[in-house]
Amino acid sequence: MFRIIKKxxxxxxxxxxxxxKNVVIKTPVFMPVGTLGTVKSLSPSEIFDEGFHIMLANxxxxxxxxxxxxxxxxxxxxxxxxxxxxxxxxxxxxxxxxLSKFSRVTEEGASFMSHIDGATHFMTPEKVIGIQETLDSxxxxxxxxxxxxxxxxERAEKDLEITLDWAKRSISARDNGKRNGNLLxxxxxxxxxxxxxxxxxxxxxxxxADGYAIGGLAVGxxxxxxxxxxxxxxxNLPEEKPRYLMGVGKxxxxxxxxxAGVDMFDCVLPTRNARNGFVYTSSGTxxxxxxxxxxxxxxxxxxxxxxxxxxxxxxxxxxxFMTKExxxxxxxxxxxxxxxxxxxxxxxxxxxxxxxxxLLNEINRMEHNTLL
Amino acid sequence: MFRIIKKxxxxxxxxxxxxxKNVVIKTPVFMPVGTLGTVKSLSPSEIFDEGFHIMLANxxxxxxxxxxxxxxxxxxxxxxxxxxxxxxxxxxxxxxxxLSKFSRVTEEGASFMSHIDGATHFMTPEKVIGIQETLDSxxxxxxxxxxxxxxxxERAEKDLEITLDWAKRSISARDNGKRNGNLLxxxxxxxxxxxxxxxxxxxxxxxxADGYAIGGLAVGxxxxxxxxxxxxxxxNLPEEKPRYLMGVGKxxxxxxxxxAGVDMFDCVLPTRNARNGFVYTSSGTxxxxxxxxxxxxxxxxxxxxxxxxxxxxxxxxxxxFMTKExxxxxxxxxxxxxxxxxxxxxxxxxxxxxxxxxLLNEINRMEHNTLL
Numbered sequence: 001m002f003r004i005i006k007k008x009x010x011x012x013x014x015x016x017x018x019x020x021k022n023v024v025i026k027t028p029v030f031m032p033v034g035t036l037g038t039v040k041s042l043s044p045s046e047i048f049d050e051g052f053h054i055m056l057a058n059x060x061x062x063x064x065x066x067x068x069x070x071x072x073x074x075x076x077x078x079x080x081x082x083x084x085x086x087x088x089x090x091x092x093x094x095x096x097x098x099l100s101k102f103s104r105v106t107e108e109g110a111s112f113m114s115h116i117d118g119a120t121h122f123m124t125p126e127k128v129i130g131i132q133e134t135l136d137s138x139x140x141x142x143x144x145x146x147x148x149x150x151x152x153x154e155r156a157e158k159d160l161e162i163t164l165d166w167a168k169r170s171i172s173a174r175d176n177g178k179r180n181g182n183l184l185x186x187x188x189x190x191x192x193x194x195x196x197x198x199x200x201x202x203x204x205x206x207x208x209a210d211g212y213a214i215g216g217l218a219v220g221x222x223x224x225x226x227x228x229x230x231x232x233x234x235x236n237l238p239e240e241k242p243r244y245l246m247g248v249g250k251x252x253x254x255x256x257x258x259x260a261g262v263d264m265f266d267c268v269l270p271t272r273n274a275r276n277g278f279v280y281t282s283s284g285t286x287x288x289x290x291x292x293x294x295x296x297x298x299x300x301x302x303x304x305x306x307x308x309x310x311x312x313x314x315x316x317x318x319x320x321f322m323t324k325e326x327x328x329x330x331x332x333x334x335x336x337x338x339x340x341x342x343x344x345x346x347x348x349x350x351x352x353x354x355x356x357x358x359l360l361n362e363i364n365r366m367e368h369n370t371l372l
Numbered sequence: 373m374f375r376i377i378k379k380x381x382x383x384x385x386x387x388x389x390x391x392x393k394n395v396v397i398k399t400p401v402f403m404p405v406g407t408l409g410t411v412k413s414l415s416p417s418e419i420f421d422e423g424f425h426i427m428l429a430n431x432x433x434x435x436x437x438x439x440x441x442x443x444x445x446x447x448x449x450x451x452x453x454x455x456x457x458x459x460x461x462x463x464x465x466x467x468x469x470x471l472s473k474f475s476r477v478t479e480e481g482a483s484f485m486s487h488i489d490g491a492t493h494f495m496t497p498e499k500v501i502g503i504q505e506t507l508d509s510x511x512x513x514x515x516x517x518x519x520x521x522x523x524x525x526e527r528a529e530k531d532l533e534i535t536l537d538w539a540k541r542s543i544s545a546r547d548n549g550k551r552n553g554n555l556l557x558x559x560x561x562x563x564x565x566x567x568x569x570x571x572x573x574x575x576x577x578x579x580x581a582d583g584y585a586i587g588g589l590a591v592g593x594x595x596x597x598x599x600x601x602x603x604x605x606x607x608n609l610p611e612e613k614p615r616y617l618m619g620v621g622k623x624x625x626x627x628x629x630x631x632a633g634v635d636m637f638d639c640v641l642p643t644r645n646a647r648n649g650f651v652y653t654s655s656g657t658x659x660x661x662x663x664x665x666x667x668x669x670x671x672x673x674x675x676x677x678x679x680x681x682x683x684x685x686x687x688x689x690x691x692x693f694m695t696k697e698x699x700x701x702x703x704x705x706x707x708x709x710x711x712x713x714x715x716x717x718x719x720x721x722x723x724x725x726x727x728x729x730x731l732l733n734e735i736n737r738m739e740h741n742t743l744l
Binding site: 037066082330 | 408409410412413414415437438439441442445446452453454666667669683684685687688690691692694695697698699701702
């Protein structure tokens with residue numbers, strides 16, 4: 001299911017292939033976020049054709065809207081959305097604790113009020129696996145507890161115990177479930193405590209999962225703290241299985257996490273930044289609202305060969321962005337995702353070529369020029 | 373420039389070809405509205421590939437944003453937007469009198485305050501031709517005075533005199549201008565007074581324009597009044613030149629106007645309705661918000677072969693519409709425009725086949741089933 005192809009000599013970076021029931025994914029991989037089953041503004045084939053053969057959707061959101069009875073009629077989320085690649089569904093743990101109007105954890109599960117209509121729901125690890133089996137997700141994520149960035153040690157320890165118990169229960173639920181080729185990933189937590197990070201990673205490593213995620217990071221902590229935590233988590237997860245850093249991130253965060261041995265990433269940054277007019281280019285980032293692009297007849301990035309840059313001027317993109325034309329969001333989203341696709345290709349190639357450290361340094365330097 | 377191919381025996385309907393400097397357009401034709409140079413949510417090639425080889429943009433809006441210095445750098449609005457078809461630019465008369473914060477007509481021209489920033493501008497017929505020459509519009513429209521739907525006779529008469537004078541001045545401005553193949557259309561007015569409609573149409577018919585428009589309709593009057601007015605206008609415009617009914621309309625309005633000898637149409641209905649979830653189908657209209665589409669695995673219209681209906685279920689389209697995903701606006705816009713493209717194809721074919729009256733009756737019957 002996961003095969004390491006090339007290991008970097010100087011860092012823990014590696015390239016590999018993750019085989020899901022639908023596609024073969026080259027790692028390190030970036031997964032665009034399609035919370036409700038759709039990457040905002042783009043068609044499923046535009047995402048796939050841009051080189052993204054796996055995307056993220058969110059169990060919590062899909063469960064609330066359109067609801068599971070709708071998905072059941074289609075047989076899978078993939079059939080419903082017509083996305084031709086693989087879908088990884090986040091369990092919704094993060095959303096339950098960050099989005100819903102009210103949430104409460106017990107050892108049994110989590111109750112929460114929908115952020116849509118205030119209806120009360122109760123989720124258990126077993127139920128979340130069941131839902132993801134109904135979604136027929138290529139990759140299912142366990143339900144976990146997100147304590148928030150400010151949790152004290154006692155709280156972090158308690159939530160970690162529950163998350164570890166839920167990991168075990170998720171494995172059992174999967175084993176008792178449909179077993180139709182869906183992969184299950186467990187999630188390591190531990191907040192910003194290195195010993196808890198280590199404990200969490202080691203404990204789930206002993207459980208029989210198809211991959212292992214690192215959760216609870218990129219929630220407001222400094223870059224240094226994030227890097228330290230993810231290194232501890234990654235170092236204590238099985239080497240022969242895919243490692244997935246959830247919700248990260250900036251190009252340099254991704255590159256540094258790859259150096260720590262992480263294989264998979266998702267983040268709203270390229271797509272959300274696009275909708276806000278922030279553009280990744282080969283020479284840093286730019287803000288399309290800047291007046292200097294008003295009359296710019298050249299593309300956003302003269303070194304970029306995306307659909308936007310091949311066809312449209314920066315002045316036109318700025319015009320339709322400033323006048324709130326929806327088409328600007330398509331163009332900027334395609335452009336930013338193309339940048340991320342290129343970034344991941346470069347990272348993979350540099351590992352294959354034994355040049356990863358050079359690229360890492362270059363990306364870390366570049367980052368200083370960016371706004372993001 | 374305009375060639376009539378087939379005349380209907382029972383009505384004034386006809387098919388023809390309108391040759392602009394960029395494309396040959398089969399008439400009767402519907403032109404989608406891209407006010408700011410872009411049909412909302414779609415790419416230029418999506419519009420063109422859907423069979424729309426001419427679209428509408430608005431001089432008033434483009435003049436304000438991005439501004440003429442930007443267009444000048446690109447040489448034309450077409451170069452700026454990269455739309456491969458022809459562009460007809462409305463003069464902005466309607467917008468000056470309906471959108472701006474303040475407007476005042478004198479015989480010389482119209483002063484108005486921008487609806488964007490409140491800046492004051494003064495437009496003359498000559499200036500509007502000059503702007504459209506800078507836009508390099510395939511079809512330029514004269515500046516006209518829109519009196520509003522409630523104008524009394526005295527006001528209507530006065531505004532008509534000004535509009536007729538501006539027609540003459542527009543012709544002179546065109547003759548003294550760049551003459552690089554841009555067509556000029558004059559606009560007949562006359563509010564809801566048949567004799568003024570007749571006078572207006574006859575007077576501009578004596579002037580040397582490439583086409584003649586009917587303005588000031590579909591602004592709140594009854595269907596009967598609109599039909600009566602447009603018939604009077606159309607009957608008094610030159611038969612050998614294209615006739616363009618501005619801002620119309622519903623499928624049945626278009627079909628009835630074709631019967632009166634109209635060749636060209638533009639309207640925001642298919643695109644705006646799409647964004648509001650109103651969908652044209654072969655069996656009438658539907659509202660995508662209706663709960664019965666929640667679990668509908670079939671397409672919006674099983675007889676439709678548009679990109680949306682060929683690829684996506686009504687349930688998916690409803691899901692992304694209800695969750696305000698931008699992609700729903702693309703899908704519904706493509707679908708509704710496909711419906712309009714099909715309607716115009718059917719109208720043209722029925723005229724060629726001598727079956728137009730049958731189609732007209734069918735469309736008039738259908739309309740009773742629609743919400744729009």
